[in-house]
Amino acid sequence: MNHPILNDSPFKTKISFHKLIESLEEIALTDVDYRSNYALALLEQIKKVPELFTGIEDYASINEHKQLIKHLLADLFPTALTKNEIKAITIPFQNLTFNYTDRFKTILADAGNAFDMSIRDYNDDQLYIVSCILILNTQYGQNLDYNKPLFYDIPDANGILKHYRILYNADFMEIIRTENAVELTQEDIDMLMDNYDDIALWKQKFPKESWILKGFGIISLFDASVESAISNLKTNLLRSDNQQKSKDDDIQTIFRTIFKIPDLKLGFVLYNEEENKFTTPPFSNNTESNSYILLEKEEEIICKSALFGCTLQAIINDKKPFIISDVDKFSIENASFAAHLAKQNIKSCILAPVIKNDKLLGVIELISSQPKILNSVNANNLDLLLPYVVETIERYNIDLQNQIEAVIQREYTSIHPSVYWKFRKEAQKYFQIQAPNKDYIFKAIVFKEVYPLYGQIDIKSSSNHRNETVKQDLKSQISQLITILDHLTENNKLQLLEQRKFELFSFSKELLIELKADTEQQIQLYIQKEIHPVLTNAKNDPKLQLLIDAYFNELDEKTELFYHARKKFDEAMSIINKKMASVLDKEQLEAQQNYPHYFERFKTDGVEHNLYIGQSINPNIPFDMMYLNNLRLWQLQTLCKMELEHHRLKPLLPYELDVTSLILVFSSPLSIRFRMDEKRFDVDGTYNARYEVVKKRIDKANIKGTLERITQKEKITIVYSHQNEETEYLKYIQYLQFKNIIEPEIEKFDVEELQGVSGLKAIRIKVINSDVAHKKEYTYQELLNELS
Template identity: 30%
Template sequence: MELITVDVTQNTPYGLQKIDSSVSFRSFISFLESKADQEETVKRTFFSLVLERLKAEPGFNRQIPLTEVAAYKDQLSLVYGMLVPPVADENNVYWALSMPLGPVVFYGTAGFYNLITDQNHTGNLRCDLIDDNRDVYRHKMQMLYTFILERLYHFPPIHHSDMIITLKDDHSGLQKFYRLNVDNRFCDVYPKEALPELNLKEMRQDLMESFNLDVITRLLPVDLFRFEGFSIVTMTDVTGEHALEHIKSTILERQSYEPAAYFRNINESLKMLVENAHIDFGMLPVLKVNNKLVFDRNTLLYSKLMQTSTESSSAEEMYLSMATEYFRDPKLFFMRNLDTENEHKKELVKKLRNQQIESFALLPVYYDNRAIGVLEVYSRMENSIDEKVLARLDSALPLISQIMKNYIDEFNANIENVIREKFTSLQPAVQWRFRETAWHFLRDKAANPQNAVIENIHFKNVYPLYGAIDIRNSTVERNLALKKDLQLQFTVLTETFTALKQKLGFGLADEMTYKCKKWFSEIYDQTTDSDEMKVRDFLDFEAHPFLQHFRENGMAEYSRESVSHNKEKSEIKEIIDCYFEITDEQHGAAFANRRALETSMQQINSSVNLYLDLFKSEIQQSYPCYFEKFRTDGIEYDIYIGQSIKPDQKFSELYLKNIRLWQLTSMAAITKITSLLIPKMEKPLETTQLIFIHSSSIDISFRDDERRFDVEGAYNIRYQVIKKRIDKVRVKGTGERLTQPGKIAMVYFNEKSSEEYAGYIRYLQEKNTLCDDLEYLELEELQGVTGLRALRIGVNLENEWS
């Protein structure tokens, strides 16, 4: 025990102001006398002995000036013995006596003084204990006035939170947190004059809600009171609790953190929990798709073990192998010192050594009794990790499991979002209707399970907008590419069979050569779909089995007499291998034209898709609408907008006009984007742009069989029929296709639609987006459709748009 006087405020700006107080142990002695009278066990004798020793010194039973406290060291030791369990180690107990409700400590354990004062024991506080925060001052004043009101006004106790003090640990360099408790049961307060009358009801309300310091200090100035006795100050290490609370709050505020900052916060809290700045942590949640482990590099960034391998070409294979093996029987894996580990861990030790890691552990993490990941614990210092460290982490594992569960949920949600956005018709604009229908089904099922049915999901009176970006002459280009590739393939195949005939003297090779030349002639003349199927049958069931036989089984039984049988066998294999290299779909020359065409088409469709995704996002901002794309050789899309899509937001035709202008603008942008791609394509391709203007509203419903929306009703189906037939429509009297590269074609029935779009065209011409070549065209009749007209306008591909 030590007798050192320390003012814990050190004159900080918001320190608890000096109060009129004196040290006295009279209240404590009275307390012991009362306990002695009540006791009937051997404790009574013990209390009597302590009282006898305390009363033996008359000065101890009166007010003691702070300067004279040191004279009563033996008595203070007895006080300590009565208030603290005798088996406690004072080096690990943070306990002290202070002036009553005051900031001056005069007697305490070695542990207390070591904690709050500098290492030289000069009595100066450690600088990070001093907190000039006004909230701390407010907390102290609330404690003081609570005591006054309880003792003098018999006021009910007011709950106030504990005071937390932050200190930097000299050994670990980490912040530690201590809960400060002040026990005032041996303090007394005496008014120096008549007590003012208070409205206790209003006072209690104010103290509970706001604790207005200005009001209470005006009603009850501190200098009105005198305090006598002593306070007991204890500090409890709550670093572990604080670390766990910090992890909890970080989890709750997940959305406010960037992923790296989020993980860094968790990592720092775990360091605090294990009280070692040299230990770091990694997390590896188990991610699965269709119940199979998957390799996600974003998640693996938080795993030190996997970071050692992510740059390797075999990283995915290594992870899947290790994870599959580990999660068959997940358990604690611990290497205190990598130097001492046995041979079968050699590869793992090598990987960790590459990261200068000396100590390593894996802890399986469970959620609902199912392993969902691992927590890595590692250090670059030998023997830093031991059983004590791992035991401290036990309290954090439920929170770590929640973090990993959140990661897994986010991963699965992202998968579902992609499915919803890219592969299904369930878009945000209409999702509310599906939720409502699902709820109605569950409600009806609970009430009457036998008769519950899914409602028909439909939207009445919506305005449709249709657009199509088609690759010009895609069928012709596809047939031409196939023709060129087959010509090369049959040229090489003919040469291959001719060489085999020379090497083998096998009559059937001669017949195969004849068939190849015949096919070549037919391909050169014309290729139809039926021809292509017959060509494929010939290659798959005649030519290729013939070649495979001689490549795999050799030619001994057919070979002529030769002085070098092995040499001829090798030459035949080389000839056949050369043919199959040329006909390899991924790299062979006999697929070069088809690959070039496919690559170019993918370039176009990827660029169009990307732009339409941006277009889709933009149009949702003004009024929610349904937007669905279809993949053909190009891209088609449907847009539906109307009051029934968003019942709680008033619809106006202004939104329809706005989206029509946006559609025309986007078609112009797509025209320019695809034209700029032409020089970059292996096979230059052009696109055509088509819009169908439907002036009236239609009804749509969700088709369960196709998982998409379609029109309903006989009149509405006419819209669908027209939409499907106009892509090949021709200009009346000319035979010319309506859709042309570099232009936008707009098909319509109603002259009012023509006037509306003419206004949009003039606006875009002013912006230098469209050319000054607007055409008004009559179209040929389609089967069951008459009276179609069209506008056609060129897109300015040269100048910059304003």
């Protein structure tokens, strides 16, 4: 083997034993005969190889004289300790080693010929810089503290990765300046101290081979596998899911290192105390499976499974590990559980509860295909690991609760970003001002002098459509039941069957008229109590049994009624609402860029939205009426886009539904207050309540003097009170007509008087949906993908 001692270093390395030889010369001059005679004989041999004193620069020379070198190092490598100590000669911060102790040789032999021994987490640049730091400390009197532990990671004969801590002895080394060395000033040293990662700077101040490293070092290793594995476990558990985890550092490998079991597999399940269930953890732990025993391929199990018997009781109630050292022997006590384990070739296992404050958080599963390899003795190794697992699960639970709270706030009790600052300010006061054992009274969150905007896109006649689909499903179900009863009466002359048929016919007639509020419930109860028992108890021929089976297969699991027409209607409603809401949400993000304002939307039989804009919502940005006008134009344009999107959706809907659109114009500023009991904003004050009254009643209003609704399908109705509002919106309409978005025709009319509200007027316009430029056809799959 012939290779350079160092690839790239500030040192020109000369492996020299000159200090050791000088020590031998001193021994040769002593009066101790056996010591001096040995030293003299060894020095005679050394004279024949002068480079052992002057310095070796070629590795081949070391190999050539390895026996002489071994004798020379005999005092440092005593034979009596060679099978215990892990020692060798080395040059610090290099991968060059030789003159191994027997134990070191065995470790390297077990690792295999392909193993390349290198220092963990050190690259060539880092080794270069560490060598420079050594020069600064020894030659320039610096005291730069660089104590990063050094490790070799070496696999044993079973493939288990062992971690060995590296210690250097540099007593037999010296550093010598060459003419190529750069003389450093304090300013140079300060610059190096502030630029550890600048390898170019270090190489400039310490050119390659500008210093001589003469002598040799002694490397000693000790097995720190458990300590290092625990450290790796802590690092691994602290990593987020999206951070890269190396194969050598995954949790399963760490457990194998600590337990010294090459085929050890690790599983983990969470315990849900509220539902008394074991569940799959949602976080990844780099194991092949989340659970091998308790869940296997299931997502969750109730903790009363008969399969596990006393196993679960020991874990849940007693909170003690359940250990099976020999599954075959255990089968005598619990054959079913043993069979469950044997099916996966599990011969020994440990189920260890993870506990915090006497509360069960989860269960760790350790399994092996070797009997007795896992037992009550090595189960104690878990005491080293469980504290970090507990800490991780506790941290995960806190993060999960925070995320759940965030989702609840976002989806159910959302505080819009535009007003969040005021809630945060009040919450900060709570923490700053509240006195111990004294309730803090939260101040009302009120925004004064804000301008409201209201709009909706509503599904036309949704109640009528819903009632019609209920009728269709009930008629279909009753018709199928009558057919089955007809077949039953062919071979069975029971009068009761004829009566049941008569009663079903009576329900059919009721469905020909307008559906009453309790009709569906009456029919449902009748079918469940009177008809279904007849079908389940009847003795049928195979043909009739097929009819009965087909009927029951069509029933909805929850209602035990037909749910075909209603399902199409509900799906159509859901698609429209989701698409309209997604368009509104996307456009709203852009609108917030112009001037921050409060926004909320609701899904009902359509999508409603409220907007409030004004200085009090954003005190840091001066408010101008231009921002209100701009938001009104944005609202009208957005409803046009929503109308157009619905027109594109209609051909793909499972049930045809039309929509109507409405905008309510209200030019007077008002105040809004956050209702703590309802967790939402509402207008504040008696005068402002008129606005809410109009909102609730306007969409069902008619054109004055007619029975025609003010809203129509595929049209947008703008309701207003004052002439200046009409003038403003006509300008917007003319602009959108110019942009080829709205059709030329404009309808104007008065709105009928509502209870407590009069003098309203309206404009009605239609969005152009026939222009090729507007067309964008969806496939049904694209639609589902977008909504998902």
